[in-house]
Each structure stands twice: as structure tokens, then as C-alpha cells.
Amino acid sequence: MGKVIAISGKGGVGKTLISTLLVRWLTENNIKNILAIDADPDSNLAESLDTEYDKSIGDIREELSCKSLPPGVERKKYLEGKIFEITVETDKFDLLVMGRPEGPGCYCAVNHMLRSIIDSTTKAYEYTIVDTEAGLEHLSRRTTENVDVMLIVTDTSRKGFKTAARIKGLLQEMNIKANKIFLVLNRIKEEDKEIIKEEAKLTGLDVAMEIFEDPLVRKYDLEGIPLIKLPRDSETYKAIENAMESAEWM
């Protein structure tokens, strides 16, 4: 119960694609209790999941922190209700958007409460998929410190691998407990396959998925079609399906 899978990586390497298709794969495998968290202010998981949201935590943080409540009302319970209120509920999964990070105000107390609320919320779902930025700020400060699996996505660029290696270090630095950490290789070109494997080895991480360059994904991106709608028999979705079906870490 309550498995948390976080997906991280340099911006633009396909984190949101992986997060989206993981959610999709779970829904197709009869998992009913799924929470998707968009913890990357620069991505748009909602769009990619073909849903809309009204408000993010960032939008209501000020109110959560500063609103004067009657003295007999507990702030944490109030927060809990508000978070529930902005959680998007679709037929197949729920979505929570963290939104922009806080402004100059003080949010230690609120962030602390948020983290404990989200931590216990994730326990109520069978799976929580967190799309998080490379800096892991959002994850550690406002979401959760405990993830079961961390998938670090990289494309075949040097920078992608560098960032992947840095994220591995950050996990320790930021005190995030990740039981398992894997690399996900995205946008591999057939001819580079061997070199990429070498690069991957250097990071010291096992590879959980290998996804080849897929013109269809490019097309969806360009035309703004939600990635969750990728056909079942698309190369990318099949790659994820294969990886997940044989994944021991699930």
C-alpha cells in the first residue's frame, strides 16, 4: 500500500512523458487509487494527462499561511480540507498540482504541515506518481521525503547524464530516502545505442527503461495532443509496458 514513484531529470528530457504513461499504465492495470502530483513548476502534467486544474498549492499558499482563523479552528485540518478541495478527481486518477514555489514570505510552518499532509495522503493511495524538477526542492520541502522508487530520466545528451548523476547526489544531500533509484533512457537513437549504454554504466545506476526516439511523441508534443492519448501500440507506450511488466521493483 502507498507506493511513491518520483520521476526526475533535466528539463525537457521527457519526465512528464514518463510520468504520464506510468499513470496510464497503472490505470490500465486495474489500479483504482492513483494520485499524480505535479511538483515541477515548469512542466504541465495536467495537460499531458488530459485534465484541467483550477488551483495549485502555490495559488493558495498565501491564504493557507496567513488567513487568520478563529482560535478554535486548527490550521492543519483547515489545510487538509483545502488541499482536498483543489485535488482534481477524474474517473481514473487524482491530480494535485504544486505550482509555483513560494514568494519571499515565510512558509516553514505551512510547508511542514503540507509535507505531513501529503505524506499521509500518499499512504491512502495505492500509487503516487510525482513529476518533480531536477533540483528536488519541491519534493523535499513540500511533498515528501520518502519515495520508494526514483526514476531519473535522461535523453542521450551529456547534460542529461550529468544532471542524472547530480540528482543522485542531491537525494542524499537533501535527506530524501529513496529505496531504489533507476535511470530511464529516453529518445535513444538506434545508432547510439552502444555508447549510451556505456554512459549509463558510468552513472552507476541500473537502467529501468529504454525508450527509443519516437516521431509520434514529437508529433503529439508539437500539436499539443495530451500524451496520455498515445496509442497502445505506439513504440513508446509498448516500451513502458514491457519495462513495467518485468519490473521487479513494482
Next chain:
Amino acid sequence: MEIDIKKLPVDIGVVYEGERIRGPDTFVELGGPKVEFKAELTQVVDEKDVVDGKITVIGKDIPQFTCGEKVPFGILLEVYGEKIEKDLEGVIERRVHDFLNYVQGFMHLNQRYDIWCRVSNEAKEKGLTFEDIGKALIWLFKEELPFIEKMQITFMTDEEKVKEHRETALGLYEKRDARIRGMKDEEVEEFYGCSLCQGFAPNHLCIISPQRISLCGSISWLDARAAAKVDPDGPNFAVPHGEVLDEKNGEYAGVNEAVKEYTTGANERIYMYSMFDYPHTSCGCFEAIAFYIPEVDGIGIVDRNFQEEAVNGLKFSSMATQSGGGEQMEGFLGMGIEWMHSPKFFSADGGWDRIVWMPSHLKNRMSDAIPKEIIDKIPSEDDTSSLNELKDFLKEKNHPITQRWKSVVTDELKEKVTEYIQEKNGEIYPDQASADLGLSEDELMNVIDVLQKDGTLG
């Protein structure tokens, strides 16, 4: 009354506490943001007014709804116990949330007039009714709070009835809040500490008392107490305040001990109600900062949302950097804005009579906290932009701070001025005289004022 919870159609237990009933799995939603009328209320009543174990349902019961409905919802708990006082109503009511969540297939969120519940399709299929939920609640309450001797519960889904119930409840919440607001530091045994900001201000410890909210404004004494209870190893913990060492300044033996312990000796004593001598430390994330203005012997307050320079020529951000970090800084004090409602607000330094500047939007927001007699005498950025103007304004409005200026006329000063006047045979020119005496004209006039009043000068 005997209740056998094993006979209920669903399971009851702490394992269901975190259970989440998602929209698509919901049979009926009781209360919640889409419904106008909802409220839960606990009342302590006389023994004769309660029939132990009685459960009443006014309006439709769960099985009678159609799937997907969102309906008004009221809960009324009436309890009796020889040892139960009115004050406990809030404490008992707080547990409704916990206990209702122990019911499999039932979810409860929020509090008071905001409650939001869901019954799952599965629970409905099993035949769950309000009677069952009521039984579970009464059983749980008596298990966990043995001082409850009798309890009866009314569930309401009839709109008119819920509306009425909500009205009554609103009045009673207000009374309850007024009681909490009236709670005094002296009346409780324990204050609470918060060490959450030590990450960036290692020597900072917030001491939160009923009459002094945390610096960030997010944690009241009740919040801290609740947090300390559910997470004893967390950042909030009880601080038994111990002996009162200085009633006026708010110095407590137990608080000093906690401060010493949690700042590894960097700070040793603090005053809860003053910004002088041993002020509470400031972490850096306070809602507002109070600053001493020596020129007028008063205190100005500026909050985080005011971007311009305050009357002392400094911005919030630069004062925050200077005074934050957990150092004890006389003359600067980070504070939660709600503290202004407290009778202990700078009580050692003169309270509101000492406040001489605030940004206008803060004045508006807190207008109910500021005593009527003084609100127009406190200037904002609209009235003054320099210390000179400030002084004139305060004098013109006869702000109580001007009394202090008079009282600081020392005997020495009086003597000096009297001598000077005698020297000049009573013929003095203010500008010349103040230059000769090394005083400002205002100060000189003050002294002369005093001398005239006490009869030294005719």
C-alpha cells in the same frame, strides 16, 4: 448501554483513518464545499437532557439517497459527564473528525461549519446507516474519553433543520472562540516551543503561549498543542513555563530553561512581552517586525507586504536581515500579526500607547485590534515620511507617546535650562537657546513646558 461494534455492517478501527474515498467511489457527499449548509457541534448538557445511546436522524438516511447526491449535513453531539465542563466541548468536538474516520467507508474532513463527509458505494452496499455511525461514535468516545458518561447524537440532512442547527452552532462557536481569546498565559501550565526555523536560524526558538502567537502567525497555542500531541518527536513540544520570574516583562523560569537548552546556551533568558533587554529572538520569517524609534521613544511596525521604506528609512527586508537569524536584538522584534489582538502585545513597553507608526493597509486590516482612542493618532506612510514629520504628527494629534517625552525631562536638564534662562535675564530666543544648550527646539520647549507646569517659571 451496550454497543457491540462487531455487529455493525462495516468495520471500525484506526486502520481506516487514512482511507480516502475518491469522487468516483462516492455514494453520497454530506456537506462539503458545494453544499451551503453544514455544521457539527458538541454540547455539554445536564444529565436529565440526555438519553444515553439515543441516535436521531432528521431527514433522509443514507440508503434513501441516490448515488452522486450532495446534501446538507448536521451533526449534534450532546454529552454529559460529572467531570465535564463547558470548556471541554471544543476538545470533544475535535475528536469527531478522528472517530468518524475510523468508520470503514466513511470519510470526514474539516471542522465546524466546513465539514465535508463522504460515504463510499461499498459502505452503502453493505447497508451502512446513520444509526450504525452513531453507535460507532458513541462507543469510540466512551472508550477513549472515559469521563463521558452519557451521549446522544442527532444527524440531520433535512435542509431547514441543518440551516437552523448551523445558526445555533455559529453563535456557540463564537462564544467558544471568545473564551479561547480570553485565555490568559497565567492560566495555563504549559506553553509550546517550535524549533522549525532552526534550519536557518539555529539559535531561534519560538515560544508560543495563549497570548502570544508564533512569529510566522501560522501556529497558535492550540495548533502547537495539537501538533505536539500527534507528533511528539516533531518540531512542536510542550514547555512547562514554571515559575513566573517577572510578571510585567513575561519572564518564566521554564521558558528560560527551554531557550537555553534548544539554543545550546546561545540565549539564556527572554521576555515574552517586551522588545527591550531580553527580547524574544527573531528567525527571519516573521509576518511583521517591530522597531524602536529612539527619536520619539516609540515603536513602529512594518509587515512583509509593505515594500517601501518604513518611517525609519529602512525597508522590511533590510530590517529582517539585520535582526533575523536568532540573535537577541534589543529594539527589534519579529512578530505574528495576530499578536496585536492580545492584551500582552508589548504590554511591558506600554502596549498600544507605544506604537507610533504602521503602514496604512496593516492599520486597516487590524483596525479591530487597535484601541479606538488611538487609531487616528498612529500615522502611516500617508501621514509621514520622515522622523521630523512623525514627531510633528504625534504632537499635533496628542498621541500618548508625547506624555513620555515630558516625563524624560530630568532634573539635571531642568537645572541647566533654568540656569541658562537666568543668565539671559529671561530673554531667550528658541533657536539661539537650543543651539547654546545642545538641544533640539522641541526638546527645549518640552523642558520649558515642564518648568512652567511645576511653577519654576512664571
